[in-house]
Amino acid sequence: MNDLALIGPILAAMFAAATPLLFAALGELVVEKSGVLNLGVEGMMLVGAVCGFAVTVQTGSATAGFLVAALAGAATASLFAVLTLFLLANQVATGLALTLFGVGLSALIGQGFVGIPLDGLPKLYIPGLTDLPVVGQALFGQDIMVYLAVAAVPLVHLFLYRTRAGLVLRAVGENHTAAHALGYKVLRIRFLAVLFGGAMAGLGGAFLSMDYTPMWAENMTSGRGWIALALVVFATWKPARAMLGAWLFGGVTILQLHVQGLGIDVPSQLLSMLPYLATVLVLVLISRDVARIRLNAPACLGKLFHPDA
Amino acid sequence: MPSPAETLPPDAPPPRLELRGITKRFPGCLANDHVDLVLQPGEIHALLGENGAGKSTLVKMIYGVLHPDSGTMLWQGAETTVPDPAGARRLGIGMVFQHFSLFDTLTVTENIALGLDDAGPMDQLADRIRMVSERYGLALDPGRHVFHLSVGERQRVEIVRCLLQDPKLLIMDEPTSVLTPQEAAKLFETLRVLAAEGCTILYISHKLEEIRALCSRATVLRAGKVVGAADPRQETARSLAEMMMGAELSTPERPPQGAAGAARLTVRHLSTTSDNPFATNLKDVSFEVRAGEILGIAGVAGNGQAELMAALSGEVLLADADAVVIEGASAGHLGPRARRELGLAFVPEERLGRGAVPELSLSENALLSGYAREPLVRGGMVHFARARAYAETIIRGFNVVAHGHRAEARSLSGGNLQKFIIGREILQKPKLLVVGQPTWGVDAGAAAAIHKALIDLARSGAAVLVISQDLDELFVLSDRISVLFHGRLSDSRPTHETTVERIGLLMGGLFGTPPDEDGEITRAV
Numbered sequence: 001m002n003d004l005a006l007i008g009p010i011l012a013a014m015f016a017a018a019t020p021l022l023f024a025a026l027g028e029l030v031v032e033k034s035g036v037l038n039l040g041v042e043g044m045m046l047v048g049a050v051c052g053f054a055v056t057v058q059t060g061s062a063t064a065g066f067l068v069a070a071l072a073g074a075a076t077a078s079l080f081a082v083l084t085l086f087l088l089a090n091q092v093a094t095g096l097a098l099t100l101f102g103v104g105l106s107a108l109i110g111q112g113f114v115g116i117p118l119d120g121l122p123k124l125y126i127p128g129l130t131d132l133p134v135v136g137q138a139l140f141g142q143d144i145m146v147y148l149a150v151a152a153v154p155l156v157h158l159f160l161y162r163t164r165a166g167l168v169l170r171a172v173g174e175n176h177t178a179a180h181a182l183g184y185k186v187l188r189i190r191f192l193a194v195l196f197g198g199a200m201a202g203l204g205g206a207f208l209s210m211d212y213t214p215m216w217a218e219n220m221t222s223g224r225g226w227i228a229l230a231l232v233v234f235a236t237w238k239p240a241r242a243m244l245g246a247w248l249f250g251g252v253t254i255l256q257l258h259v260q261g262l263g264i265d266v267p268s269q270l271l272s273m274l275p276y277l278a279t280v281l282v283l284v285l286i287s288r289d290v291a292r293i294r295l296n297a298p299a300c301l302g303k304l305f306h307p308d309a
Numbered sequence: 310m311p312s313p314a315e316t317l318p319p320d321a322p323p324p325r326l327e328l329r330g331i332t333k334r335f336p337g338c339l340a341n342d343h344v345d346l347v348l349q350p351g352e353i354h355a356l357l358g359e360n361g362a363g364k365s366t367l368v369k370m371i372y373g374v375l376h377p378d379s380g381t382m383l384w385q386g387a388e389t390t391v392p393d394p395a396g397a398r399r400l401g402i403g404m405v406f407q408h409f410s411l412f413d414t415l416t417v418t419e420n421i422a423l424g425l426d427d428a429g430p431m432d433q434l435a436d437r438i439r440m441v442s443e444r445y446g447l448a449l450d451p452g453r454h455v456f457h458l459s460v461g462e463r464q465r466v467e468i469v470r471c472l473l474q475d476p477k478l479l480i481m482d483e484p485t486s487v488l489t490p491q492e493a494a495k496l497f498e499t500l501r502v503l504a505a506e507g508c509t510i511l512y513i514s515h516k517l518e519e520i521r522a523l524c525s526r527a528t529v530l531r532a533g534k535v536v537g538a539a540d541p542r543q544e545t546a547r548s549l550a551e552m553m554m555g556a557e558l559s560t561p562e563r564p565p566q567g568a569a570g571a572a573r574l575t576v577r578h579l580s581t582t583s584d585n586p587f588a589t590n591l592k593d594v595s596f597e598v599r600a601g602e603i604l605g606i607a608g609v610a611g612n613g614q615a616e617l618m619a620a621l622s623g624e625v626l627l628a629d630a631d632a633v634v635i636e637g638a639s640a641g642h643l644g645p646r647a648r649r650e651l652g653l654a655f656v657p658e659e660r661l662g663r664g665a666v667p668e669l670s671l672s673e674n675a676l677l678s679g680y681a682r683e684p685l686v687r688g689g690m691v692h693f694a695r696a697r698a699y700a701e702t703i704i705r706g707f708n709v710v711a712h713g714h715r716a717e718a719r720s721l722s723g724g725n726l727q728k729f730i731i732g733r734e735i736l737q738k739p740k741l742l743v744v745g746q747p748t749w750g751v752d753a754g755a756a757a758a759i760h761k762a763l764i765d766l767a768r769s770g771a772a773v774l775v776i777s778q779d780l781d782e783l784f785v786l787s788d789r790i791s792v793l794f795h796g797r798l799s800d801s802r803p804t805h806e807t808t809v810e811r812i813g814l815l816m817g818g819l820f821g822t823p824p825d826e827d828g829e830i831t832r833a834v
Contacts, residue, residue: 167415171423174414177410178411181374181406182424299413
């Protein structure tokens with residue numbers, strides 16, 4: 001196999017590997033822009049993954065699967081929202097607990113589904129375009145969820161920066177006391193943002209179990225929720241940068257698989273560490289630019305709000 | 310209860326707003342007790358009272374942020390309730406908050422859109438902002454981000470936001486506390502134009518002189534009750550203050566300064582750089598404070614005061630050890646503890662969070678800075694009996710109203726906590742005291758007590774540096790005054806050789822060097 005022929009599949013696989021990260025990161029970005037830090041992304045992805053998988057196996061409908069996955073992710077997130085927004089629980093502790101809860105709950109639901117195969121989604125085929133050398137498969141041969149994730153990037157951007165609702169959401173994340181004084185319902189806005197984040201994480205998880213590796217295995221997200229969280233910071237809370245970040249991490253994931261496949265003599269454990277190592281490195285580099293973080297980070301991120309205090 | 314409206318002839322227009330028997334109770338305190346208030350169209354009406362008298366609670370109820378427990382509200386003669394701020398805005402009530410409700414990282418237009426219910430497209434809104442700001446002389450650039458704006462400009466954003474809704478009643482909570490005298494004068498012109506157009510203005514301020522200049526009627530609140538009404542133009546500032554306090558006001562006298570002693574604090578060519586895009590860097594600041602004198606540093610907030618405080622206290626360490634010299638010893642590289650051991654004491658501007666830990670008791674707070682110079686710690690162990698005794702000494706010596714040394718710092722009112730913090734520092738017999746905003750948000754009685762304590766400290770031989778936005782305060786306290794603007798410090802002038810107007814001009818940046826635009830641009834990135 002020559003090197004050029006490898007690039008096409010690697011590119012195609014990179015976009016697919018980036019998709020679950022992109023879904024989860026976009027959702028968390030909106031949540032954090034509203035001033036809430038939900039560390040439970042990993043847990044919500046797992047619940048979404050197992051619920052989507054189970055429904056698709058039972059009904060045979062992938063559409064129903066993804067729909068239920070989004071609902072299940074949102075339902076898990078609503079637990080977090082009630083605890084942190086209305087009962088004023090600490091967001092960091094609750095988020096960590098939500099991840100542990102999601103790991104356990106998904107394993108419980110998934111007990112009967114281990115080892116069952118699924119077909120995955122059909123790939124797009126446009127005669128001519130999909131057959132293009134190198135980029136054809138990557139750009140025009142993916143399934144619908146990959147395109148949906150990419151389409152969500154401009155949509156989230158337009159929502160945040162061009163609509164009134166997005167402006168209010170950013171205002172709530174920037175200064176919740178002032179937003180409250182102007183008469184905005186801080187808690188309601190944050191609640192909806194957290195639900196959206198949960199639904200997106202659920203979709204990301206379901207993409208993994210129903211499409212990327214169409215089967216259910218315990219803890220199958222293996223840290224992607226955490227990478228998605230890091231991506232939001234990496235992107236300095238900007239949707240387009242989150243997409244670039246997702247591709248970068250997707251690329252590193254795929255590359256390490258191919259390096260292992262080529263039989264290069266590096267311990268496989270070391271290669272599996274690469275995406276996580278890249279996360280740490282990129283975060284350190286980003287954090288050096290304090291000014292940019294201060295201008296884009298929601299000032300009320302992680303702070304509790306009580307309307308009467 | 311006879312209502313004031315009924316005494317007017319029947320054909321007179323109804324008052325713009327009338328409150329009857331408004332009562333609001335919070336756990337442990339009656340914030341408003343059967344408050345009556347009548348506001349006529351086109352009048353500028355002052356609402357007076359000390360801290361905690363219930364002014365803020367009352368206006369928050371008018372604006373729908375809080376809801377009264379009982380009482381009725383009549384808007385242009387018809388009974389009404391205000392469920393929320395949006396409801397207030399629909400009626401035609403606008404409010405400019407004391408602590409601006411602005412969003413730093415959003416633009417002027419976005420900020421204003423958030424306060425409007427029918428903002429419309431952003432570019433049209435920007436045009437409307439330009440129109441209104443020209444009409445009322447409130448210069449504003451709609452596209453700029455709020456963190457670039459001066460405090461005066463930020464207030465203009467709030468006012469323009471209200472004006473875009475054609476308000477019939479405009480509530481202003483302490484609008485001039487952060488303005489230079491010139492900016493305040495400009496604001497008054499705008500308010501007078503508005504009132505002439507028929508808008509009612511409810512004006513809250515501690516500054517009695519400006520109320521006398523601006524307002525035609527005043528309602529005085531004390532401990533939640535209306536205790537009087539007055540025509541401020543017929544009163545003196547002193548009589549108004551006494552009406553608010555219900556007691557005689559004693560103003561501190563500043564005895565003439567003796568021969569100035571040796572320099573206790575010398576600052577030479579102090580410049581700072583910061584990663585924080587919202588910070589103002591200090592540029593080549595030099596001054597000295599001598600034993601026995603009070604040096605005042607005036608300036609509008611955000612011109613480098615926070616950075617200067619941090620550089621003096623040791624919160625930020627300086628590369629140049631000689632930039633700050635305390636008692637002849639280079640201290641720029643020393644941390645707060647080491648500087649305290651040299652004889653420095655300081656009272657930061659933020660009482661809760663920097664000056665005191667909100668959740669800790671007063672005796673624990675006394676320990677926090679007191680341990681450096683008082684024998685409160687022995688062999689690493691806290692001597693609690695002594696810490697308690699120390700806290701009790703402060704509470705007695707400075708008339709702090711609190712439930713003993715066990716009270717949490719956050720349970721004290723601003724004035725009492727400030728008396729406690731200043732007492733804690735003064736009782737350590739510092740050779741040098743640095744104070745930021747000593748009486749910010751503190752009522753007249755407590756402010757007089759704090760001023761007296763500072764003057765006594767200086768006359769007993771300590772050097773005192775006061776950084777404040779309040780010019781009246783600086784003229785009461787200081788022997789010399791300098792002005793901080795855009796991170797640069799003007800030369801000092803003896804207080805008796807200068808005037809409020811001249812210092813006010815310096816606060817607006819009229820000393821030689823033009824405002825540093827480059828600095829602004831680098832901050833923008």
